[in-house]
Amino acid sequence: MVDRRDVALAHRLADAAGAAILPHFRRLDGVEVKPDATPVTAADHAAEAAIRRLLATERPDDGVLGEEFDDVVARNGRLWVLDPIDGTKAFTAGKPTFTTLIALFEDGAPVLGVIDQPYNRERWVGHDGGAWFNGRPLATRRGTPLARAVVSSTAPELFEAEADRAAFARVEREVAYLSWGGDAYAYGLLAMGCVDLIVEMQLKPFDLGPLAPIVEGAGGRITDWRGRPLGLASDGRICAGGDADLHAATLARLAG
Amino acid sequence: MVDRRDVALAHRLADAAGAAILPHFRRLDGVEVKPDATPVTAADHAAEAAIRRLLATERPDDGVLGEEFDDVVARNGRLWVLDPIDGTKAFTAGKPTFTTLIALFEDGAPVLGVIDQPYNRERWVGHDGGAWFNGRPLATRRGTPLARAVVSSTAPELFEAEADRAAFARVEREVAYLSWGGDAYAYGLLAMGCVDLIVEMQLKPFDLGPLAPIVEGAGGRITDWRGRPLGLASDGRICAGGDADLHAATLARLAG
Numbered sequence: 001m002v003d004r005r006d007v008a009l010a011h012r013l014a015d016a017a018g019a020a021i022l023p024h025f026r027r028l029d030g031v032e033v034k035p036d037a038t039p040v041t042a043a044d045h046a047a048e049a050a051i052r053r054l055l056a057t058e059r060p061d062d063g064v065l066g067e068e069f070d071d072v073v074a075r076n077g078r079l080w081v082l083d084p085i086d087g088t089k090a091f092t093a094g095k096p097t098f099t100t101l102i103a104l105f106e107d108g109a110p111v112l113g114v115i116d117q118p119y120n121r122e123r124w125v126g127h128d129g130g131a132w133f134n135g136r137p138l139a140t141r142r143g144t145p146l147a148r149a150v151v152s153s154t155a156p157e158l159f160e161a162e163a164d165r166a167a168f169a170r171v172e173r174e175v176a177y178l179s180w181g182g183d184a185y186a187y188g189l190l191a192m193g194c195v196d197l198i199v200e201m202q203l204k205p206f207d208l209g210p211l212a213p214i215v216e217g218a219g220g221r222i223t224d225w226r227g228r229p230l231g232l233a234s235d236g237r238i239c240a241g242g243d244a245d246l247h248a249a250t251l252a253r254l255a256g
Numbered sequence: 257m258v259d260r261r262d263v264a265l266a267h268r269l270a271d272a273a274g275a276a277i278l279p280h281f282r283r284l285d286g287v288e289v290k291p292d293a294t295p296v297t298a299a300d301h302a303a304e305a306a307i308r309r310l311l312a313t314e315r316p317d318d319g320v321l322g323e324e325f326d327d328v329v330a331r332n333g334r335l336w337v338l339d340p341i342d343g344t345k346a347f348t349a350g351k352p353t354f355t356t357l358i359a360l361f362e363d364g365a366p367v368l369g370v371i372d373q374p375y376n377r378e379r380w381v382g383h384d385g386g387a388w389f390n391g392r393p394l395a396t397r398r399g400t401p402l403a404r405a406v407v408s409s410t411a412p413e414l415f416e417a418e419a420d421r422a423a424f425a426r427v428e429r430e431v432a433y434l435s436w437g438g439d440a441y442a443y444g445l446l447a448m449g450c451v452d453l454i455v456e457m458q459l460k461p462f463d464l465g466p467l468a469p470i471v472e473g474a475g476g477r478i479t480d481w482r483g484r485p486l487g488l489a490s491d492g493r494i495c496a497g498g499d500a501d502l503h504a505a506t507l508a509r510l511a512g
Contacts, residue, residue: 026448090435095442097351150349178345189282189349
């Protein structure tokens with residue numbers, strides 16, 4: 001059972017990040033391209049700094065793992081995992097599908113997750129087997145066969161190796177249709193019952209923290225491509241489905 | 257000079273479409289997949305019917321070309337071109353980047369365009385060499401070289417033929433980075449100065465009506481891949497840039 005004070009703090013962290021991000025959204029400031037061609041913005045730094053300031057005050061013994069600053073080692077088995085702006089390319093292009101990701105891990109497992117979209121004022125929260133969108137309980141869509149599944153995936157170029165492209169193609173050719181783009185926002189849409197299936201790869205540890213609490217809290221199933229639960233040591237391959245049957249059918253296609 | 261009453265009517269048409277669409281957004285109702293694998297929803301039909309009802313009353317002599325119903329032939333050289341939901345895949349997946357597209361053509365040329373996002377309450381309007389976002393004047397980002405360009409394109413599978421894929425690849429390999437997804441919404445982002453360049457293909461006549469008034473009203477340049485102005489007989493290939501230099505550099509890469 002997640003402590004209610006941790007849930008309340010997670011909301012405050014998301015509020016602080018949003019307040020730091022919005023003044024930068026759709027304004028030209030400090031887009032810098034990292035060696036791996038992903039953009040970093042001043043908003044990333046400002047948002048993660050705002051979250052870390054609150055954590056340092058409110059939970060000085062907890063660890064922090066974030067994309068922009070050095071790790072803080074936990075003294076108590078509790079770790080906050082942060083991605084201040086997930087979907088940085090979408091953010092810098094002005095698309096309102098970037099999000100702030102906040103997760104609390106206890107003893108290596110994610111127990112609380114927040115996906116927050118400050119421009120649209122959309123917040124998904126998951127913990128203790130439940131998930132909520134702006135306070136309203138969520139349920140995935142159930143009983144969708146692969147042939148009728150609405151699929152989301154962030155970008156085709158993430159499937160770099162031929163074997164990964166082939167695995168994805170085996171899924172893609174059987175589904176109803178595919179919508180590109182989305183980043184972590186798409187997992188919120190899956191938890192709401194709009195998207196049935198997400199298959200992607202190259203997610204970083206900070207990208208996947210809140211996904212399992214939210215997707216599973218809404219009744220969906222999320223693992224890596226081999227059916228293993230997501231954790232900080234996951235290989236970045238994700239398969240999320242609205243129910244266990246669709247998820248299992250997809251894993252079978254990915255396996256070949 | 258577009259008649260102010262036509263601009264006012266275009267706003268009313270967008271309002272009516274949004275009111276028809278929003279009750280369906282993120283609700284499961286009547287997603288049906290057409291033979292070409294694009295989804296149609298009850299919201300498409302409801303929105304276009306709402307626009308057509310207003311046009312039939314307010315502009316009975318004007319023609320109407322829309323995606324969902326039969327054409328109405330113009331008696332006066334004026335044609336309203338409608339796409340009630342552009343980005344239907346995004347819409348059915350719950351992504352707030354679908355839009356309603358409304359354009360007025362006079363003697364074959366688009367003179368007034370609206371891109372409306374009702375969930376986010378975002379409206380881009382262009383006419384008479386100006387463009388506005390929720391009433392605020394817009395300007396594209398100028399002076400961006402190809403190597404620093406933020407590029408948007410809706411979906412890789414739209415580049416079906418090898419020659420088209422190769423043409424796009426010649427652009428893609430020179431730009432800063434690419435964000436997939438967006439549909440017509442991305443042209444609004446280009447007009448705002450967030451996106452520098454859009455290269456895509458397979459746009460339908462109803463998809464491209466408002467793009468030129470908005471992009472050019474904001475100071476950008478938009479043509480087909482051979483530099484010809486967009487019209488109802490365009491081949492669906494679009495190249496839009498924040499300024500004439502970036503646009504010309506891109507056309508040169510597309511030509512090979």
